[in-house]
Amino acid sequence: MSQDDLTCETNIARIDQDFPAGAFSRCETPGKRRFAITIAPEDQGDINCSAWYAFRITPTRRARITIDLDYETCGHRYWPKTSTDGVNWTPVSPDQVEISGERGDRSASITLRLGNEPLFVAGQEILPPSVYDAWLDGFADKPFLARSLLGRSAEGREIEMVRMAGETTGQRETVVLIGRQHPPEVTGAFAMFAFVETLAEDSALAQAYRARFETLIVPLLNPDGVVKGHWRHNTGGVDLNRDWGPFTQPETQLMQGLLDAVAADPARDLRVLIDFHSTNRDVFYTIPDELPTDPELFTRKWLDLYQERMPGYEVERDARHEVGRPISKAYTYDTYGAPGITFEIGDETDRELIRRIGREAAIAMMVTMLETPLPAPADE
Numbered sequence: 568m569s570q571d572d573l574t575c576e577t578n579i580a581r582i583d584q585d586f587p588a589g590a591f592s593r594c595e596t597p598g599k600r601r602f603a604i605t606i607a608p609e610d611q612g613d614i615n616c617s618a619w620y621a622f623r624i625t626p627t628r629r630a631r632i633t634i635d636l637d638y639e640t641c642g643h644r645y646w647p648k649t650s651t652d653g654v655n656w657t658p659v660s661p662d663q664v665e666i667s668g669e670r671g672d673r674s675a676s677i678t679l680r681l682g683n684e685p686l687f688v689a690g691q692e693i694l695p696p697s698v699y700d701a702w703l704d705g706f707a708d709k710p711f712l713a714r715s716l717l718g719r720s721a722e723g724r725e726i727e728m729v730r731m732a733g734e735t736t737g738q739r740e741t742v743v744l745i746g747r748q749h750p751p752e753v754t755g756a757f758a759m760f761a762f763v764e765t766l767a768e769d770s771a772l773a774q775a776y777r778a779r780f781e782t783l784i785v786p787l788l789n790p791d792g793v794v795k796g797h798w799r800h801n802t803g804g805v806d807l808n809r810d811w812g813p814f815t816q817p818e819t820q821l822m823q824g825l826l827d828a829v830a831a832d833p834a835r836d837l838r839v840l841i842d843f844h845s846t847n848r849d850v851f852y853t854i855p856d857e858l859p860t861d862p863e864l865f866t867r868k869w870l871d872l873y874q875e876r877m878p879g880y881e882v883e884r885d886a887r888h889e890v891g892r893p894i895s896k897a898y899t900y901d902t903y904g905a906p907g908i909t910f911e912i913g914d915e916t917d918r919e920l921i922r923r924i925g926r927e928a929a930i931a932m933m934v935t936m937l938e939t940p941l942p943a944p945a946d947e
């Protein structure tokens with residue numbers, strides 16, 4: 568592919584992808600007001616159909632243009648959103664978007680009225696590492712929250728870990744939260760932001776939780792995939808949430824090292840791992856209640872309480888387990904006997920509802936965790 572494919576220009580506007588998470592495979596100009604963008608996955612391997620795209624339109628004059636989105640595989644998935652500042656995003660109005668074709672082969676056509684300013688168009692809000700940095704800076708006044716470098720991605724980007732814990736002298740129980748194994752799954756990230764903010768509040772509940780539990784948060788496990796606008800993989804061409812067991816990739820090896828360190832420390836106990844993702848709806852993928860976990864029946868008790876706190880909203884749970892499946896949820900259970908949970912948010916779930924979901928799920932999690940019996944003391 569030539570560099571020229573990655574920009575295109577008419578006397579009306581120019582389109583490029585030269586910013587974090589910018590991605591498409593080809594751009595052409597069938598007319599001066601018409602742009603054709605081809606979207607393809609990051610590599611030739613098997614891939615989940617999360618057809619990410621993000622581009623910037625720089626107008627040279629006010630005009631109405633049409634942009635066709637064509638997909639080499641999978642077809643259109645993400646409803647287009649626009650932003651002038653890269654921070655605040657608005658879904659494109661339904662009367663400006665035309666989607667055609669059958670499932671698996673859909674294309675989309677977007678009509679936009681250009682103003683004077685550059686306009687970002689993307690499948691979801693763009694949440695690059697700088698957004699995480701700013702978010703974590705917001706906790707700078709919280710003495711119980713410490714940022715550290717867990718390690719680096721294949722391309723050398725920082726993978727940060729945040730430890731949240733109040734002062735204690737006793738046994739420490741550990742809750743692990745991770746996010747962005749899959750680059751386009753930003754709705755899961757929004758839920759994780761609200762979840763973590765709730766754990767960090769000054770409420771009596773959050774203080775009691777922090778006094779007993781440490782929370783280890785790895786909010787952005789696949790920064791390379793995010794910055795490069797990947798659909799699914801890291802730069803090794805691997806779906807990181809199919810690598811928990813083989814651990815062939817630097818990013819997943821960091822998680823293995825972290826969990827092993829917790830398990831090897833007699834003063835700590837892994838209680839739960841929650842992994843934030845996105846799919847076509849809000850759903851929790853969990854270990855079935857029939858399989859014994861420690862803490863016992865934690866998932867059921869947590870989700871029952873969460874449902875009570877969410878009147879008018881139906882909590883969906885899909886419980887299954889396949890021994891040895893190389894995903895975070897199954898690995899956590901198989902290796903440590905602790906419940907692993909995949910916390911999925913729908914691609915287009917209302918963003919305010921996502922904040923409520925993250926907050927209420929965090930409150931229910933803290934209450935449920937505080938009701939679990941203390942682990943048996945470590946051997947001297």
Ligand SMILES: [Zn+2]
Pocket residue numbers: 749752808844845
């Ligand atoms: Zn995912």
